Amino acid sequence: MRHQAIGALIGATGGTAFVLANAGAPLNGALTTAAQILAVLLLAATLVMTFRQGKKPATDDAAGGFTKGYWFVVLGEVVALFGGFQVLRALEAPVQANVAWIAVVVGIHFVAFVLVWKTWTIAVPGVIMTILGGIGLGMAWTSAVAWVPIVSGVLSGLTLLLCGLFFTARA
Structure with a gap:
């Protein structure tokens, strides 16, 4: 599977988790349910598109991979989070600040x-989430x-899902 596809799946899974964990009050029940259903549907769409593209010949996927640079960023993320x-x-x-962080x-x-x-597309969800x-x-x-x-959790989750689906569709 191409590195970009793996990234899209990781982002879509994380986006779904963001929405499912954070959708709730002060949204009413119908909006909460709608946001959660939308997240699951977007995740399913990303999965379908990703696996359909797995049947296409792989293009040059030099921009990606779990290199030392990747692990350095992940380590920095863990340190910054905690x-x-x-x-x-x-x-x-207030405890709500944690999801914003x-x-x-x-x-x-x-x-x-x-x-x-070395790909700019990943900056789009990054800037929006930040x-x-x-x-x-x-x-x-x-x-x-x-x-x-809602602002930092649900909207960030939907950003990850929509960007992942968009960039998967364009691949």
């Missing part, structure tokens, strides 16, 4: 992969704190 959680705890941030770090890690994989995470961090200290999981 270090950031400690900072948020020390600042007595996750979106920021995951977004930045996608942008870092541009350097590793922005959504940053907005959520700002919201965490306001009366809109209940919306942080």
